[in-house]
Amino acid sequence: MLxxxxxxxxxxxxxxxxxxxxxxxxxxxxxxxxPKIDRFLEYIGEKAVGDLQKISLEELMGEVRCKWxxxxxxxxxxxxxxxxxxxxxxxxxxxxxxxxxxxxx
Numbered sequence: 001m002l003x004x005x006x007x008x009x010x011x012x013x014x015x016x017x018x019x020x021x022x023x024x025x026x027x028x029x030x031x032x033x034x035p036k037i038d039r040f041l042e043y044i045g046e047k048a049v050g051d052l053q054k055i056s057l058e059e060l061m062g063e064v065r066c067k068w069x070x071x072x073x074x075x076x077x078x079x080x081x082x083x084x085x086x087x088x089x090x091x092x093x094x095x096x097x098x099x100x101x102x103x104x105x
Contacts, residue, residue, distance in 0.1 A: 028074070029053060029063050044081060 030041040032048035049055065049063040061070055067074060 028078075029060070031060075031065060033094075044078065 028044075028046065029050045030037060030046055031050060031052050032038050032041075033052040038048060050059050
């Protein structure tokens with residue numbers, strides 16, 4: 001069941017935004033909808049552009065324009081962090097796979 005205010009479209013957009021960070025897409029804009037997103041944004045040195053319940057198109061597009069114009073700096077600033085996050089993501093997948101294997105035995 002979806003939280004009030006969340007639509008399938010907004011969930012897809014949020015997922016795309018989060019995963020854009022992992023693939024060095026030059027635009028990574030966070031929209032707050034859950035504390036884990038806020039923590040992730042804080043961890044990578046970003047701030048949410050707004051809250052899912054209150055964000056306006058003008059705020060969102062303003063942030064998109066700002067980030068797009070500064071995409072080279074974004075890549076440079078985040079390359080090292082993203083390399084570390086990829087290693088952690090692979091490690092998490094390995095651990096999850098190990099747990100599944102243990103349950104199957």
